[in-house]
Amino acid sequence: MDYAKRQRVFHIKAGCTAQGAPGISAEAASLPVYRTEAIGSSVVVALAELENLQQAHELIRAGLRLSIIRGMTRIGTRTLRQWWKDVHGVKPSNGKLPETVLSFIKDRDSAARLSAFAALHQRIFASDLTTTSLMTTWREYQRICGPLDINAAYFAARDVRVKIVMLVQCQVCNAAFIYDAGSKHTDHCPFCETRVVVAD
Numbered sequence: 001m002d003y004a005k006r007q008r009v010f011h012i013k014a015g016c017t018a019q020g021a022p023g024i025s026a027e028a029a030s031l032p033v034y035r036t037e038a039i040g041s042s043v044v045v046a047l048a049e050l051e052n053l054q055q056a057h058e059l060i061r062a063g064l065r066l067s068i069i070r071g072m073t074r075i076g077t078r079t080l081r082q083w084w085k086d087v088h089g090v091k092p093s094n095g096k097l098p099e100t101v102l103s104f105i106k107d108r109d110s111a112a113r114l115s116a117f118a119a120l121h122q123r124i125f126a127s128d129l130t131t132t133s134l135m136t137t138w139r140e141y142q143r144i145c146g147p148l149d150i151n152a153a154y155f156a157a158r159d160v161r162v163k164i165v166m167l168v169q170c171q172v173c174n175a176a177f178i179y180d181a182g183s184k185h186t187d188h189c190p191f192c193e194t195r196v197v198v199a200d
């Protein structure tokens with residue numbers, strides 16, 4: 001391996017470049033002239049990557065399951081598992097994920113809390129579901145209403161978005177709630193207990 005190549009491998013391994021700036025290869029850094037737009041676009045890409053990494057880290061701190069984070073950020077399992085261990089001091093869970101938000105709705109209280117979260121997420125972000133929308137809504141919800149499992153929060157937002165469950169408005173108290181005819185905790189309003197007949 002010649003010297004330049006060894007240098008490049010070293011810099012990639014060290015996570016930096018010849019000039020210490022992220023996102024620019026050693027070859028590129030040694031080129032005397034750049035086209036302005038090339039610099040602009042690589043900076044944009046580098047910043048987007050940085051933001052993606054930071055959001056993955058925040059979601060790990062929040063306790064979101066790694067397979068969900070991987071799906072949202074496209075960051076590799078090995079990296080995410082190592083970060084989880086660094087943050088939480090234990091290995092991440094390998095257990096099976098629930099299939100829908102209904103697995104988290106076990107009583108009137110959880111039905112009300114997840115309904116409130118789903119309604120807040122929809123009100124702020126409509127049908128978008130991204131790392132930013134999830135973290136922003138989750139923080140805001142916790143500030144107002146107290147602790148909420150971020151995994152349950154994710155499934156609530158996702159399942160309303162893909163219409164696995166419906167978010168309907170109670171005709172008596174006007175609150176939005178997660179409706180599913182198949183569960184005794186979701187076939188009525190969890191806030192005022194009004195049973196609702198939803199027309200197809």
Ligand SMILES: [Zn+2]
Binds near residue numbers: 172190193
């Ligand atoms: Zn109601």
